[in-house]
Amino acid sequence: MLRAAALVAGWMQPATPAIDFALAAGEIVGLTGPNGVGKSTLLAAFAGRAAVFSGSLELQPGLRLALQTQDVPPVDGLPLSGRDLLAMTGASPAGLPPWLADRVDWRLDRLSGGQRHYLALWAVLHAPADLVLLDEPTNNLDAAGVRHLTAHLHERAREGCGIVVVSHDSAFVAAACDRVVAMEAHDVD
Numbered sequence: 172m173l174r175a176a177a178l179v180a181g182w183m184q185p186a187t188p189a190i191d192f193a194l195a196a197g198e199i200v201g202l203t204g205p206n207g208v209g210k211s212t213l214l215a216a217f218a219g220r221a222a223v224f225s226g227s228l229e230l231q232p233g234l235r236l237a238l239q240t241q242d243v244p245p246v247d248g249l250p251l252s253g254r255d256l257l258a259m260t261g262a263s264p265a266g267l268p269p270w271l272a273d274r275v276d277w278r279l280d281r282l283s284g285g286q287r288h289y290l291a292l293w294a295v296l297h298a299p300a301d302l303v304l305l306d307e308p309t310n311n312l313d314a315a316g317v318r319h320l321t322a323h324l325h326e327r328a329r330e331g332c333g334i335v336v337v338s339h340d341s342a343f344v345a346a347a348c349d350r351v352v353a354m355e356a357h358d359v360d
């Protein structure tokens with residue numbers, strides 16, 4: 172569903188090394204590498220939000236894509252519940268872990284950071300998308316959250332969803348991903 176060849180992506184200037192990358196439906200691929208190597212930029216390029224400087228990027232025509240970024244949704248002061256957030260992406264609350272299912276009607280700004288993060292993640296993961304891009308999804312999650320997320324990634328992949336996960340959490344990557352692409356530090360000048 173996605174194929175990149177010698178792809179260099181960036182913003183005002185190139186911000187990644189040249190990457191070869193391919194993803195098939197039903198696959199979960201981990202993307203690892205040091206801080207600043209360009210992992211988030213690569214996801215942004217896949218989502219059409221960052222520029223392609225050289226190489227090629229092909230996405231299956233009509234592909235529905237959902238991207239989770241490291242930014243927190245701007246919910247402070249808004250009368251929005253978890254259920255409202257999920258409704259925005261068409262994600263069902265069915266299957267939420269018990270520690271969140273109980274709180275799905277609470278205002279988002281009354282939840283803990285980890286609870287809010289998991290709901291935002293759920294909203295992306297269970298959106299009607301063929302390709303899901305996740306950026307550091309285990310940040311803020313406890314061990315139960317990581318286990319629940321891992322199980323649900325596998326479930327979404329079994330449904331045919333392709334998933335790319337950027338993560339520094341090597342135990343999570345080993346448990347969740349079918350294979351790993353390591354990005355290495357580069358000289359963009």
Ligand SMILES: Nc1ncnc2c1ncn2[C@@H]1O[C@H](COP(=O)(O)OP(=O)(O)OP(=O)(O)O)[C@@H](O)[C@H]1O
Nearest residue numbers: 182183186187204205206207208209210211212213
């Ligand atoms: N929105 C943006 N606009 C301009 N430059 C950006 C933007 N996002 C990232 N960059 C730059 O792109 C380069 C790569 O950053 P990126 O966030 O892609 O790295 P990363 O590998 O995901 O890092 P980390 O592991 O720290 O999250 C950095 O030099 C960064 O300053």
